[in-house]
Every structure is written in C-alpha cells, then in structure tokens.
Amino acid sequence: MSSREPSEVTRVESPDPSSHATNIYDAENGQDEWLDEEDDDDMDFEPATDDSEAMEFFDPAEANESDFYDVDDGLSGVEIGLSANDDDHVEEDENESQTEATGTERPLINSVPVGRIHGAFTTSGNPPDDDDDPDNGYGSRRRRRGKASKERYPTVPSEEGGRLMATGTFGESEHYEDRLRNRKGRLTTRLMYRELGISSHAPNRANKLVAQSLIPSSNADTIIHYNDRCYSGQFSDDGNFFFSCGKDFKVRMYDTSNPYKWKYYKTAIYPYGQWTITDASLSPDNRFLAYSSIRSVVCLAPTDPTLSAESPLFLDFSDMGQSRHDRFRGGHSNFGIWSIRFSGDGREVVAGTSNQSVYVYDIEAKRSILQIRGHNDDVNAVCFGDKSSPHILYSGSDDTLIKVWDRRSMGDSREAGVFMGHTEGLTYVDSKGDGRYVLSNGKDQTMKLWDLRKMMSTEKASKLDPGSYSTGFDYRFMAYTEAEYQPHPYDCSLVTFRGHRVLKTLIRCHFSPPASTDSRYVYSGSEDGSVYIYNMDATLAGRIDVNKATHHSRPKNPDFYPHQYEIRTSRNPDAWKTCVRDASWHPDAPVIAATSWNGWGMSTGTCTTHSWNDGAEDDESEPKMGMRVNQRLEDDEDLYDRPQRNDRLSRIRSRLRSQVVRAADDDDDVVW
Numbered sequence: 001m002s003s004r005e006p007s008e009v010t011r012v013e014s015p016d017p018s019s020h021a022t023n024i025y026d027a028e029n030g031q032d033e034w035l036d037e038e039d040d041d042d043m044d045f046e047p048a049t050d051d052s053e054a055m056e057f058f059d060p061a062e063a064n065e066s067d068f069y070d071v072d073d074g075l076s077g078v079e080i081g082l083s084a085n086d087d088d089h090v091e092e093d094e095n096e097s098q099t100e101a102t103g104t105e106r107p108l109i110n111s112v113p114v115g116r117i118h119g120a121f122t123t124s125g126n127p128p129d130d131d132d133d134p135d136n137g138y139g140s141r142r143r144r145r146g147k148a149s150k151e152r153y154p155t156v157p158s159e160e161g162g163r164l165m166a167t168g169t170f171g172e173s174e175h176y177e178d179r180l181r182n183r184k185g186r187l188t189t190r191l192m193y194r195e196l197g198i199s200s201h202a203p204n205r206a207n208k209l210v211a212q213s214l215i216p217s218s219n220a221d222t223i224i225h226y227n228d229r230c231y232s233g234q235f236s237d238d239g240n241f242f243f244s245c246g247k248d249f250k251v252r253m254y255d256t257s258n259p260y261k262w263k264y265y266k267t268a269i270y271p272y273g274q275w276t277i278t279d280a281s282l283s284p285d286n287r288f289l290a291y292s293s294i295r296s297v298v299c300l301a302p303t304d305p306t307l308s309a310e311s312p313l314f315l316d317f318s319d320m321g322q323s324r325h326d327r328f329r330g331g332h333s334n335f336g337i338w339s340i341r342f343s344g345d346g347r348e349v350v351a352g353t354s355n356q357s358v359y360v361y362d363i364e365a366k367r368s369i370l371q372i373r374g375h376n377d378d379v380n381a382v383c384f385g386d387k388s389s390p391h392i393l394y395s396g397s398d399d400t401l402i403k404v405w406d407r408r409s410m411g412d413s414r415e416a417g418v419f420m421g422h423t424e425g426l427t428y429v430d431s432k433g434d435g436r437y438v439l440s441n442g443k444d445q446t447m448k449l450w451d452l453r454k455m456m457s458t459e460k461a462s463k464l465d466p467g468s469y470s471t472g473f474d475y476r477f478m479a480y481t482e483a484e485y486q487p488h489p490y491d492c493s494l495v496t497f498r499g500h501r502v503l504k505t506l507i508r509c510h511f512s513p514p515a516s517t518d519s520r521y522v523y524s525g526s527e528d529g530s531v532y533i534y535n536m537d538a539t540l541a542g543r544i545d546v547n548k549a550t551h552h553s554r555p556k557n558p559d560f561y562p563h564q565y566e567i568r569t570s571r572n573p574d575a576w577k578t579c580v581r582d583a584s585w586h587p588d589a590p591v592i593a594a595t596s597w598n599g600w601g602m603s604t605g606t607c608t609t610h611s612w613n614d615g616a617e618d619d620e621s622e623p624k625m626g627m628r629v630n631q632r633l634e635d636d637e638d639l640y641d642r643p644q645r646n647d648r649l650s651r652i653r654s655r656l657r658s659q660v661v662r663a664a665d666d667d668d669d670v671v672w
Helices: 114-120 159-167 174-180 187-197 202-214 324-329 458-462 547-550 646-657
Strands: 008-011 221-228 231-234 241-246 250-255 261-271 276-283 288-293 297-302 313-316 337-342 348-353 358-362 365-375 379-386 390-397 402-406 417-419 427-431 436-443 446-451 496-500 507-513 521-524 528-534 540-545 576-585 591-600 605-611 627-629
Touching: 159 496, 202 446, 221 241, 221 547, 231 276, 231 591, 231 605, 241 276, 241 591, 250 276, 250 288, 288 337, 348 390, 358 390, 390 427, 402 507, 427 507, 436 507, 446 521, 446 605, 507 576, 521 576, 528 547, 528 576, 540 547, 547 576, 547 605
Parallel strands: 221 627, 231 576, 276 337, 337 379, 379 427
Antiparallel strands: 008 365, 221 605, 231 241, 241 250, 250 261, 276 288, 288 297, 297 313, 337 348, 348 358, 348 379, 358 365, 379 390, 390 402, 402 417, 427 436, 436 446, 446 496, 507 521, 521 528, 528 540, 576 591, 591 605
8 A cells, every 4th residue: 555544543441340230232223234235245236337357448648539439320331350269168077177268368449449339239227148158247347467377376386385385383294205205195105104103203203194194085074055145164172063054044053063974063143134234253262153144243152052042142243332323423333344253261252344344353342342343345365373372363354365463463554564465355364373384265266374483564565566467357247368467566465376267255274184184284265165285385285176075966946946056057057166264173073164155146055065085986885975955965856867757647646645534334335
C-alpha cells in the first residue's frame, strides 16, 4: 500500500464478567444486522461483458476517434480473429491427471476496442453464451500480462525447502545410501531392516520414517453424503472428534476415537445464518464449538451429547461495549465473518471479517475487546501464531497481504510485519503452532511457506502498493492460465508450491500433523477434485483423487440440485463434479478426511475418509471400501442406483399390498 495511514485499532478493556448479562442475540430485532447477499465472497458474481478472458482493458481517454466503430455502421472493414478453445471440460473421470490449464488463447477481437464492439455480440442484460468454455464463466475484465515463460516459476525441487527437510524440523530424510540404491520404499522392507538392526538410522528415526511414509490413498473407506455443499471439516487436536459444516447451516459432529469407524455424535444449528456456515473452530478442551456465517454473530454450542445444540449461545462481535443504537449508526454491525479461531487457552476467539477488520472476542466478557482495521479488503483467514500464547495473530486478506500482529506492541496501531509474495487474494492461513512457520493459500494458484524471521518490515511495506502486482482475477468464475502468473518482485516466502487449483471458493491448506507424519508435508484441497500433498521442497508427495473415489456414488435426483451453481454446457449438463474445499489429517493415524462440493452439478456435498492401504484396491474386511452412508452414518438405499422397473406393474403391486382382505365366513364363497 502506498502512503497508507496507520492501521486503526479499537481496543476495549475487559470488564468484570459478572457485571454483564448473558449475551443472547435478539433474532426479532436482528433483521437489520443481516449482511446483504451482494457482500458474499463465495456466491456473488458480475455478468461478463465479453466472452474472452484475453480481453484487454479499454481506456477511452487513450483511444483516437478513428479507432471507434459503431454497431449501427456494421462490421465492414473490421478484422476479427477467432480461435477455438481446446480447454473444454469433460467429466472428471476422463481427465484424472488434469491439473490446470496451461494453454493460452488468442484474443477474440484483435482490431477493435472491446468497449465499442461487444454490443454487437451480446444482448443487454444477458450474460454471454459460454457453451464452449464453461470455465470462462461470468466475471469482470482484468489486466493481462505478457506470455509466461518457464523461468518465471520457482525451481522445483526448492533448494530452501530441501535445506528445511535436512534440518529435521519437517520430518526425517532418507539416508543417502537408500536414496542412491532406491531401496526400502515399501513398509514391509522398512520394518524388516528395522527389526534386523541394519537400518541406516537410529531406531527412533527409523520409526519416524515408517510413520511419515504412510500417505493415505485415493480409495475412499467411507463416503458420507450430504444434501447440501460441505464447506469445511476438521479433526480435533486429540483426534477423538470431527466436525463438518454444511450450506444447510448445520454442523455435524462425529466420534472419531476409532478413526476407521466413526460414530454420529450430534448436530448444531445456526438459526439465522446467511448463505452458508463459513467456518468453525473447536475449543482446546473439546467442550465448545464456535461456528460462523456471513453475519457479525458467532454461535457457540456445547459438544456434550446430553446438552442441546439447537439453541446455541450468540457471540456478537460487533459489540465493542457501546449501545446497540451506536453500533447500528456507525455501521459496525453490518459485516460478515469469514474465518474464526479459538486461542490456545480457549478464552478468546479471533475473527476475520468482510469490513476489512480483525476482531478479538473475550468469551468471559461477552464482547469484542479488540478491532484492528488493518487491511484494504476482506479478511478471509485468521489464526493465532502460537498455541501457548494469544499475543501473535496472522491475518490474510484479499489485498494479497498476510499481516503479523503483536498485541503487546500495538501502541502505534501498526502491524509488526508483513508477508508479501502473493499476487492475488489470500484464501487461507495456517500456523504450524511453533510461532515461526506460516502456510498460506492464494488465488494466484500458489501455496507459500513463510518464516516469521524473514517477514518484511512495516516501513518497507508501507512504501509499496500491493494492488499494482495483481491482475484483478476473479477466482470464482475465471480460469487461471500460465499467462496470468508473474513472480512478485518482493516475494519473501521460503517455498512456493504449485499444482493445485484455488478456484471457485476459499480453498484451505494445512501442515501435516507432527505425530502421524512428523510434520513432513503440507497439503491443500483443489478445485479439480483432489487433495495435493507436497514435500517441503515443493515436490508432489501424493495426490488423493476424491472425484475418482466418489464418482457417480449417488443417483441423480433433481430435488437435491434445484439451483444450478455451475455454468451449464450443451455437451455435459449437470455433470458430476468435485471441488475439495477442505481436508484434515488425523493427528495419530494415516487417515485424511476430505470435505467437498461434490455431486451432480456440484450442488451436494461429501465427506470422504481415505486411509493408507499400501496401494490395495480393496480389503477383505467389512464393511467394504467405498461404503455410502448418509449424514448420520446410516445405510441409505437412496444412495444406490436401483434397477428400473415397470412403473405400471409397480403401482398395481403397491395397491394390492395395501388392500385389506376381509376374513371370510364359513358360508361365504372364497374367491381367489
């Protein structure tokens, strides 16, 4: 940001909790607090003014009068170049290895300013026809960059990432003899070398190598089907609990003390949600679950199965201690919440909001005690830097910046430092929990690893304009090609990971857990229906193909997708599509749970469990792999295709079965 004013911070001292009544949100009077739907980052769109993503911005001030063509004058003398786009989408099972579009397109119109000519092809008020390229979709124009060269991309494998792997901070590395001889790749071989005492490593290091080599496979153990899109899902820190958030404003909770055999726990409801549940966070003691929607109110529900979760406690983040009238007058209540996290001690909840702010809510005081207006766009992701301390905060925004906040030294209302390197907005930020390493996902189709010791100073960042390195790319409805990518000249990240797609929604990324993987990997969901698992040197360690594992795992039912989210194509309407929005690695077992938009037209959702099985396609135990269950983990025959039967014959049989047969007297004639 150029010539920025210091971030505005509103701080309120925590009063005596006993002096405040329980903060129950007034639903009847809360209608004015609802956020308009046009503020939803995941659902709003702008109708495109042209069909081609390759359009250049047209500036009337820079054009000559002779360059203008009027539609009424016809198109004589106008040179028009057309190109076919061979990046059409077909069903995912025919493109299992597809990662991201790499081809570039020639401009549809080469000789005419688009501001004058687009009216000849489109009708006012109607979006252009995208039957040939559903990925172009609806969206505004954006700046185009020159043709990309392979030299622009970071080197893979990353030298810095390789050094991190060698330090032992991110898992153990293979002995050089094993790498040269390409041995001990399978689990059985590793165990044999360890038991024979001829391992190249000490016993404890050998055990870590065994654990971190167990990467879950694409085959799904269980497919949990939801009738609405699934937005997020995470295991608890101890692995005994899992929750998933849906677009139906419900959070389902499961007992995962046995990670291979889940049990349905309970369901919590957001009574007055808007559009969807955006995020959820579990308290460190697993007693409470906080979950948010596109409103300023967070719900807090108990996880105890004996307590009802249908009437949760409401935490109003717009309450900074002022009167309700002042909150409405100042516009402080009219915002939505995109991301929330519990502090390590469970006393506070931090939130990233649509009003470009970070809030900290004190649960005992029943109000927000800190508001940081430190970004120029929506704050999509927040987290605490260290589980043992609530002082360090990270926030990622659509202004492309990750900011570091130290609550102990904010007298000048400015951030402690900045991570600059993404060229598009942030979708998620995750901390390793050691107060040092941070991971982020960006709409520039990259995931980046950061070191707190190498962040950019506030003084240097204040002299730069991050918007000048962005293209204005709309990740919800546009494709991202190689021509879009350009390295940030002030990138201070350690490693850049590429290969997954961050499109359509705020896709999340995470560090792998220390117990089951020794923190060896980072992983992310992807719009192409997969979970990508990377080594720290940016090489691909594994890929879980959720689309392949769930393909056609429920029959078509128009009742479950009355509203079409995806742009329809004449060739493949209502195709089965998958977008993995979130994934969670069990802390103690080689199991990954992936929550996805998944189904016909991508309008329903799934949560799939994937475990390590040494490459086996199936197992001999019961239940069989790929078992389909409903949200309560019950067998549901509606999830399986049933053979077509003669409708007339079925109706006759149904009527016969429903008829009551009168018992005949001895003198009556019995007719069969």
